[in-house]
Amino acid sequence: MTAANGRILVVLPTLGERLDYLRQTLDSVAAQRESVEVTLVVVSPPGATAARELALEYGAVLVDDPKSGISAAINRGLTARAGEEYYAWIGDDDLFRTGGLARLREMLDADPKAVVAYGGCDYVDPQGAVAWVSAAGGLATFLLPWGPDLIPNPAALIRFDDLEAIGGFDESLRYAMDLDAFLKLRRRGRFLATRTPVAAFRWHPDSLTVANRRESSRESEAVKRRHLPPVLRPVSVIWDLPVRWASRAAAARVTAKARALADAGEREPQGE
Numbered sequence: 001m002t003a004a005n006g007r008i009l010v011v012l013p014t015l016g017e018r019l020d021y022l023r024q025t026l027d028s029v030a031a032q033r034e035s036v037e038v039t040l041v042v043v044s045p046p047g048a049t050a051a052r053e054l055a056l057e058y059g060a061v062l063v064d065d066p067k068s069g070i071s072a073a074i075n076r077g078l079t080a081r082a083g084e085e086y087y088a089w090i091g092d093d094d095l096f097r098t099g100g101l102a103r104l105r106e107m108l109d110a111d112p113k114a115v116v117a118y119g120g121c122d123y124v125d126p127q128g129a130v131a132w133v134s135a136a137g138g139l140a141t142f143l144l145p146w147g148p149d150l151i152p153n154p155a156a157l158i159r160f161d162d163l164e165a166i167g168g169f170d171e172s173l174r175y176a177m178d179l180d181a182f183l184k185l186r187r188r189g190r191f192l193a194t195r196t197p198v199a200a201f202r203w204h205p206d207s208l209t210v211a212n213r214r215e216s217s218r219e220s221e222a223v224k225r226r227h228l229p230p231v232l233r234p235v236s237v238i239w240d241l242p243v244r245w246a247s248r249a250a251a252a253r254v255t256a257k258a259r260a261l262a263d264a265g266e267r268e269p270q271g272e
Contacts, residue, residue, distance in 0.1 A: 007037045008101055009084035009160065011077035012060070013070060014092035016048025021093035021202065024128075026058045028095040035102035039084055041077040051092075071169040071177040078168055087158045089178075093202040094154045097122070100198030104157035107192045115162040115189035116182065119198035121152035131203055135195040144186065146224060149179045151191075154199035162188045175216035176223045183227045 010029055014022055032038050042055040043063045052062055061080050066072045074089060086105060090096065100119065107117040120135035136143070140150035158181075166184040169177040185191075 007084060008032075008086045008088055008105060008157070009039045009041060009078075009081055010088045010090060010101075011041050011043065011074050012055075012090050012092060013043040013065070013073040013077065014048065014051055014055075015065075016044050016051030018093055019050055019054065022051060022054060025090060025092055025094060026054065026060075028097075029090070030058055031098055032096055032101045035099055036105055038101070039080070039082065041080045043073045043077045069171060069174060071171040071173055074177075075168045075171065078163070081160065085160055087160045087163050088154075088156070090154045090199070091202070093204075095124075095200040095202075096154070097198050097200060100155070101157065103194065103196065103198055107194065108157060108159060111190065111192060113189050114192045115159045115185050116151075116156055117192040117194075118151045118156040119194045119196050121155040122197045122200040123203045124200045126202065126204060128200075130200075133197060134201075135197065137193045137195045138191075140193065141186070141191040144179070144182055145227060149176075149182070149220065151178075151182060152199065152201055153178045154201055155197070156182075158185065159189075173219060173223065175212075176220040179220055180223045180227075183223070 010032075012025065012029070016022070026040075029038060029040050040055075040058060040060040041063055042052070042060040043065050044051050044055070045065045045067065046052075055062060063076050063080055066076050078087065086108065088101060088104075104117040104119060108114055118140070120133060122130045123132040123134065125131050134150060134152050134155075136150040143150060156178075162185055163181070165188065166181060168181075170180050171177075173180055182191075
């Protein structure tokens with residue numbers, strides 16, 4: 001397998017079940033090529049024929065999904081590296097904003113000691129309307145070890161050598177693999193931030209179950225706890241509980257806004 005050289009390797013895992021969204025995502029990746037060199041790696045099951053054919057239309061490198069979780073799928077995509085300096089991840093229904101990767105790359109190019117650059121992220125409903133904007137800036141780096149993870153994965157660019165140095169993503173994790181990686185990367189260099197939205201995360205309110213949110217919170221808390229100094233681990237519950245409550249409240253607000261936008265869209269009169 002040979003990937004065309006590019007400065008940024010973008011890994012896009014997909015099961016091939018949402019082709020309309022996938023095309024929009026691929027369009028957003030293609031638009032980045034106007035300002036940066038991109039190697040697109042699509043990780044999918046061999047049987048996802050339609051998705052794989054679509055990915056090839058956009059010049060993607062195809063990698064078979066190992067079928068052992070999202071972390072393993074991303075790690076498999078990383079093996080397609082062919083000289084790229086930076087890594088970015090995007091979900092199969094998320095979007096890069098115009099010039100987003102170029103902005104993040106410029107930030108890292110300007111500071112060789114930085115390992116991660118991240119920007120703001122629009123949270124959009126299934127139709128693409130913005131329900132909320134995540135733009136914590138440098139505060140997200142400060143909160144990372146003990147507060148909520150406010151660095152949206154699609155809005156982050158990572159220096160590839162540093163990602164390989166930490167061993168990629170922990171394949172035992174289902175929800176907090178990005179948090180775990182960011183906490184490891186903090187030990188290797190600076191994080192740079194811009195509040196400008198560089199990506200969009202698709203918020204599907206009906207698919208975000210309470211059970212998944214609870215499991216995600218538990219896994220995130222366990223990841224943060226193991227990165228704390230041993231003396232602080234027994235008392236981490238002091239801030240875990242309020243962070244958990246705040247995260248759930250924020251998710252509920254975004255869900256309510258996304259549903260309101262969807263309802264409003266359904267009520268709009270249709271054209272002749």
